[in-house]
Amino acid sequence: MKNIVLLITDTFRWDNLADHAERPVRTPELDGFAAERATAIEGFYTGSFPTIPHRTDTATGVLGWPHYGWQAIDQSGPNHIARILGKAGYATQLICDCPHLFNSRFQHGFTAAFQHRGQEGDKPLLHLNDPIEIATPHDKTRLKPWFRGRTLADVHAWTNRNPRYETEMFPAQTGATAVRWLEENSDAGPFFLWVDFFDPHEPWDAPEYMVRRYDPDYSGTPMTHCNYGPATDYSPDELRNLWAHYAAEAELVDRWIGRVLQKIDDLQLWDDTIVLVTSDHGTSLGEHNRTGKSNISDHDPRYWPIYPEIGHVPFLVAGGDVPCGESRQALGQPTDILPTLCELAGAEPEPPAAFEGASLAPTILSGEPSHRDVAVSGCCIHAPAEGRPRKAVTPFVVSPRWGYAPVGARGARELYDLAADPLAAHDVADANPSIVADLHERFLAHLQAHNAPEATIALWQSVADESARGSWAVDYPDPTI
Numbered sequence: 001m002k003n004i005v006l007l008i009t010d011t012f013r014w015d016n017l018a019d020h021a022e023r024p025v026r027t028p029e030l031d032g033f034a035a036e037r038a039t040a041i042e043g044f045y046t047g048s049f050p051t052i053p054h055r056t057d058t059a060t061g062v063l064g065w066p067h068y069g070w071q072a073i074d075q076s077g078p079n080h081i082a083r084i085l086g087k088a089g090y091a092t093q094l095i096c097d098c099p100h101l102f103n104s105r106f107q108h109g110f111t112a113a114f115q116h117r118g119q120e121g122d123k124p125l126l127h128l129n130d131p132i133e134i135a136t137p138h139d140k141t142r143l144k145p146w147f148r149g150r151t152l153a154d155v156h157a158w159t160n161r162n163p164r165y166e167t168e169m170f171p172a173q174t175g176a177t178a179v180r181w182l183e184e185n186s187d188a189g190p191f192f193l194w195v196d197f198f199d200p201h202e203p204w205d206a207p208e209y210m211v212r213r214y215d216p217d218y219s220g221t222p223m224t225h226c227n228y229g230p231a232t233d234y235s236p237d238e239l240r241n242l243w244a245h246y247a248a249e250a251e252l253v254d255r256w257i258g259r260v261l262q263k264i265d266d267l268q269l270w271d272d273t274i275v276l277v278t279s280d281h282g283t284s285l286g287e288h289n290r291t292g293k294s295n296i297s298d299h300d301p302r303y304w305p306i307y308p309e310i311g312h313v314p315f316l317v318a319g320g321d322v323p324c325g326e327s328r329q330a331l332g333q334p335t336d337i338l339p340t341l342c343e344l345a346g347a348e349p350e351p352p353a354a355f356e357g358a359s360l361a362p363t364i365l366s367g368e369p370s371h372r373d374v375a376v377s378g379c380c381i382h383a384p385a386e387g388r389p390r391k392a393v394t395p396f397v398v399s400p401r402w403g404y405a406p407v408g409a410r411g412a413r414e415l416y417d418l419a420a421d422p423l424a425a426h427d428v429a430d431a432n433p434s435i436v437a438d439l440h441e442r443f444l445a446h447l448q449a450h451n452a453p454e455a456t457i458a459l460w461q462s463v464a465d466e467s468a469r470g471s472w473a474v475d476y477p478d479p480t481i
Contacts, residue, residue, distance in 0.1 A: 001089065001190040002320050002345040003273040006337075007260065008058070008194070009253055010051060010098060010201040011293070013282030014044075014312040015422070016250050025247045026213075029258025030277065030316065037261075037270075037318045038277075039364050040327040044315035045375040045398055046281045047333040049306055050293060052104045053380065054280035055196075057334040059106065061355035066452035069380035072105045078352035081338055082109035085192045088347045091185070095177050096196035097170045110194075116173045118160045119198045121145060121152055132158040135203070140234065141225040142296055153203045153225035166207055166252065171199050175256030179263045186267040190345075195260065199253050202226055202283075202292075204245035206252045215244035229297025231286045243285045270319050274344045276337065279313040281306075287423055288409065294379075295391040305405035305414070306377040306396040307424045320344060322364055330363045330370035331398065340364070356450060374399050374439070376446045381459065395460070397443045404439040406460050413440070 015021040018031050034040055047057045048065035052073075056064050060079035068076055082092040086109070094106065094113040099122035107113035117124035132150045135157040147155045166172055178195045185191055203225045211222070223242035227233050234242060257277060264273060284290035287309045295304045315332060318324070322344065332340075335357025342349045343361040362368040379393040394407040401419050408414035408427070415429035415436050429436050447457050 001347050003189045003269065004085070004090070004192045004341050004345050004347075005260075005264065005273055005275045006058075006192070006194045006341070007197070007257055007275070007277045008055070009197045009257070009277075009279045010199065011281065011283050012200055012250060012253065012279035012314065013309055014314050015282075015309070016247075016254075017314055020422075023243060023247070025254075026251045027254040029254045029261065030314070033258075033261055033277070033318065034316050034327075035325050037324050038275075038316040039318070039323050039325075041315040041317075041332045041360060041363070041370075042327050042329050043331040043370075043375065043398065043400070044278065044313055045311045045331070045333055045396075046306070046313055046377045047335055047375075049311075049377055049379040049393060050281055051098070052100050054334055055101065055104075055106065057357075058337050059109075060353075061335050061338040061351065061357045062353060063335050063356050063450045065378040065380045066447055066450055066456050067380070070104075072103075074105055074108070079338075079355075080106075080109035082111070082192065082194070084338070084349045084351050085342075085347060086111065088342075088349060090190050090192045090347070091188060092192045092194075093181060093185070094194045094196070095174060095181060096194075096198070097174045098196045098198040101196060114177065116170060116177070119156070119170060120201065120203075121147070121155060123147075123155070123159050127158075127161075130158065136223065136225045137221055140221075140223060140227060140238065142228045142292070143298075144296060151225070156203045157205065163205065164207060169199075169206065169252060171197055171249075171252045171256040175259045178260045182260070182263045182267060182269075186269060189272060190347075197253050197257070200246060200249035202246075204242075204249040206245065206248035210248040210251060211241075211244050214247045215241050218244070226283070226285075226291035227297060228292035228294060229290070229300045231284070231289045231291050233297075234291070239286050239291075242291060246283070246285055272320070274317065274319045274322070274341060276341060277314060277316045278334075278337070280334075281313060282308075282310045284309050287425070294393045297391075301390060302409040303390075303392055303394045303407050303411060305394045305408055306379070307405075308396075308398075308403060308418065309423055311377040311396050311398070312422075317344070317364060328363050328367060328370075329400070330360070331372040331375045331400065332360050332363075332370060333357065333372070333375050336360050374442050374446060376443060381456075395443065397439050397446075399439065399442075402435060402439060404436065404443070406440060406443055415439070 016025040059081040097116040136153040339359040378395040397404040403416040405414040416424035
C-alpha cells in the first residue's frame with residue numbers, strides 16, 4: 001500500500017490557479033505542481049457546505065447536507081477516514097490549524113493529532129490586560145460573533161498578538177510542522193497524513209508587504225475581513241484592498257503547500273505516496289454583489305446560492321501511477337475522495353457504512369468518464385416544515401455545461417452557461433426553460449439517490465416562499481447568529 005497525504009485548504013477558489021481569474025493570484029507552487037506532477041479534476045465542486053460538513057463528506061464518503069448540518073463527525077455516522085485506513089494498516093496523523101476539527105471530534109480517529117491554536121475566534125490564552133483594538137472597521141466586517149464588543153477580525157489579531165511576519169502566520173506554522181513530520185516518519189509507511197490549512201479563510205492577515213504587491217496604491221484602513229453581505233458596502237478601493245488581502249493570504253498558503261510538496265520530493269516519496277491537494281469552498285469577493293460565503297448581513301434580504309466562486313474548488317492529485325501534468329474535464333465531489341485515495345493507494349477499505357461517493361481513479365489514471373453527470377452543492381436547512389428561511393445558503397447544480405440554482409438570489413430559479421460564463425454572472429433561465437426543468441429533475445433525483453427525507457425533497461420542489469422562516473447551517477456555529 002502507498003502512503004497517502006491529504007492537503008486541505010479552506011476558502012481557496014479554483015480560479016486562484018493558473019491565471020484563471022481576471023485578477024490573478026500568484027500561486028507558482030500549485031501551478032507548477034499541476035503542470036509537472038499532478039492530474040487535475042477540473043470540475044470538482046463542494047458537496048456539503050461549509051467547513052465541517054465538507055470535511056465530514058470527505059472523511060466518511062457519505063453525503064451529509066440533505067440530512068444534517070454542522071455537527072461532530074461521530075454524530076454523522078460510523079465512517080471515519082483515519083479509522084478506516086488505520087484498520088487497513090496505516091499509521092494516521094492529523095496536523096491542522098482549522099479550529100473546528102478538534103471541536104468536531106475529528107482527532108479521535110487518528111493515531112496522533114496536532115493543532116496550532118488561535119484561528120477564527122479560537123482563544124487558547126487570554127491576555128485581558130491588553131486592550132482588544134479594532135483591526136477592521138466594524139461597518140466593513142461581519143458583526144457576529146462578538147467577544148467583549150469586538151468582532152472576529154479584532155479578536156483574531158488580539159489573540160495572536162498582531163503577527164506581522166511570514167513565519168508568525170498560520171500557513172508557515174502548519175506547513176513547517178508537516179515538513180518536520182515527513183522528515184520524522186518518511187520511512188515508517190504506510191502512513192496517512194491529513195494536513196488542514198484553515199487559510200486563506202478570513203481574517204486575511206498576510207504581511208502587508210505581500211498585500212501591497214496586489215494593491216500598491218491603497219492608503220486607507222486595511223480591509224482584512226469581509227462583511228458576509230453586499231459588496232456595495234465597500235468603496236471600489238476598499239473592495240480591491242479586500243481582494244488584495246485575500247490574494248496575499250492565498251499566495252502564502254500556496255508557498256507553504258509548496259514547502260510540503262518539496263519535502264515529499266526531497267525524501268523521494270513520490271513513487272510510494274499519493275498526494276491530494278483540494279479545498280472545501282471558495283468565497284465571493286465582489287461577484288454577485290457579495291463578499292463572503294453566506295449571508296449574515298442585517299440589510300441583505302437575498303438568498304445566497306453556492307455560486308462557482310464558492311463551490312468550484314481545486315482537485316490536484318499526484319504520485320504513484322498518476323499521470324503527470326494532465327487534466328480531466330470531469331465532475332467530482334468530496335464523497336469521492338476517500339474511495340479514490342484508497343484505490344490509488346492500493347488500500348482495501350472496510351467501511352462500517354457503504355460509501356456513497358465513488359472512486360475517480362479510472363478517470364484520473366486513464367481518462368474514463370466520471371460516474372457523475374451532475375455535481376450538487378448544498379447546505380442543510382433545519383426545520384424544513386417552516387420553509388426556506390430568508391437569506392439562506394441555497395443549492396447549486398452543475399452539469400458539464402450548465403449551472404443551476406433551484407432557489408436563486410431573489411427566490412426564482414436561475415441558469416448559467418458556465419462554458420461561456422464560468423462565474424455565473426448572466427442568468428439565462430428565461431431563454432432555456434427545458435434545460436431548467438431537466439436540471440431540476442436531476443437535482444431531485446440526486447436527493448432521492450442519497451435517501452434525503454421526504455420533507456427535504458419537498459422543500460426544493462418549488463420556488464421559494466418569500467415569507468418562510470427557519471434556520472440553516474451557517475459557516476460559524478454560534479447560536480447568536
